[in-house]
Amino acid sequence: MKENDELRMFKSLIPLKLIALPKKKELRQITLQRIAECFTASREYTEQEVNEILMGVYEDYVYLRRELVEHQYLQRTADGRRYWK
Incomplete structure (x- = not known):
């Protein structure tokens, strides 16, 4: 996977601005990471x-939060009040 493939998912890196979450599994993992x-x-x-x-x-930060938890980039308490990496 080329770095350009990863970078095209972002409008900017500083500050980090995502255009869209990729559908391809490998690129999605890199983006979430x-x-x-x-x-x-x-x-x-x-x-x-x-x-x-x-x-x-x-824009869809709730979906993004759920993806980060589902793919174990973030953990959370059962009640969803606390998150950690």
């Missing part, structure tokens, strides 16, 4: 903090 880099590994986040970060990255 890049988005997960917005989060610090040693920190817990509230749902609101996660939403605020993801709102800046992609």
Whole structure:
């Protein structure tokens, strides 16, 4: 996979702005991994903090949050109040 394939999914990298989440599995994983880099590994986040970060990255931040959790780039408590990398 070329870096250009990954980069074409983003309108910009600084700040990170996603155009669309790719359908191809490999490219989707790379894209989610890049988005997960917005989060610090040693920190817990509230749902609101996660939403605020993801709102800046992609319009459908709820879908993006769900994808990050489903693909295990973020973990969360059962009640969804706390998130961590």
